[in-house]
Amino acid sequence: MGEEASLARVAVTGSTGHLGGLVARLLADDGVPQRLLVRSPERAPDLPGAQVLQAAYGDRDAVERALEGVEVVLFVSATESVDRTDQHERFAEAAVRAGVRHVVYTSFQGAGPDASFTLARDHAATEEILRLSGMAWTFLRDSLYLDVLPAWVGDDGVLRGPAGDGAVAAVARADVARCAAAVLTDVLADPGTHGGRAYELTGREAITLDQATRTISDVTGRSARYHAETLHEAYTSRAVYGAPRWQVDAWVSTYTAIAEGALRHVSGDVERLTGREPMTLRDVLQAT
Structure with missing residues (x-):
């Protein structure tokens, strides 16, 4: 393991994806040495002070080696899969064996065993x-991403789903x-925080x-409208993709969770953690 990697006290997973990549870049901008745990090293971002290490979640030995000496891990x-929880359990076991002190996990708003959104x-x-691992933990229970809402609009300009007139605090x-x-850097500075x-x-x-x-249409000039599907319509319209039932259930339950009000609560935690007011959909669209 190189000198930079041995000095890194923080590790980031998922840096080849949207969220992990953004976090890794923020840490690099602040001069924080880090290890990037990825499945495909060739896709990892090239960042100063970052050491790229190949370690898939389900590979306990590779994860343990990659996390040796790390204090806190994001x-x-x-990725959504039928065995995602098993992959997560193997990763947690490896982190414990490596001596990781604190894990910051990206969870979901309203996570619970009976959550309307099946993936929650x-x-x-x-x-x-x-919780049972013995490591200190922090859960970031994010809502749906504002960034994906435009992608839900079909080529015909219609966003279809059984969300009724429910609202989501995306x-x-x-x-x-x-x-x-912010949480990672706080924990590095003071291990007792979060x-x-x-x-x-x-x-x-x-x-x-x-x-x-309406906002998508206004900002982008692209015609977009919402059609509130029935549950039957939702399953029928998604059958053409040939996805397994658990995946279709997840897609459809995204909307039914909105309809039931499960994702409507607005929290002040983003501003409390960052000192900045959260972005709106209009902000996100104007920034792209």
Whole structure:
């Protein structure tokens, strides 16, 4: 292991993705040495003070080697899969064996074993694994990303889903990244901070999908409107993708969670952690 990697007290996973990459860049900008744990090293960002190490979540031995000497790790949840919780458990076991003191995990708003959004149940299971691991933990329970709402609009300009007139306090990826970087640097400076805390990361307002499409149209000039599907329509319209049932359930339950009000709560945690008011959908669209 190189000298930079041996000096790094923080590790970041998921840096080849949107969120982990943003966090890694923020840490690099602040001059924080770090290790980037990735499955595909050729896709990792080239950042000053960063050592890239190949370690898939399910490879306990590789993760343990990569985390040796690390004090705090940002654990970005794995890609959605039927065995995601098992991958998370193996990663946690490796982190414990490596001597990691504190894990910061990207969870989901309203995570719980009976959550309406089915993937939030995976997050609840992972949270329990981390609680029992013996490591200090911090959970960043982010809402849906504002950044993905434009991608939900189809080629025909219609955003379809069974969300009714429910509202979602969606959050910008950039705000989640700033929160994660703030927590990591705080823990490095004072190991006693943020332990045993769960932060709910939301935008500054809850918006309906009708409001979202109106904003998308206004800012981008692209025609967009919302169609509130029935549950039957939602499953039928997604059947063409040939995805497994658990995946379709996850897609559809994203909208039903909105309809039920499970993602409507607006928290002040983003501003508390970063000192900045969260971005709106309009801010996100204007920044792209």
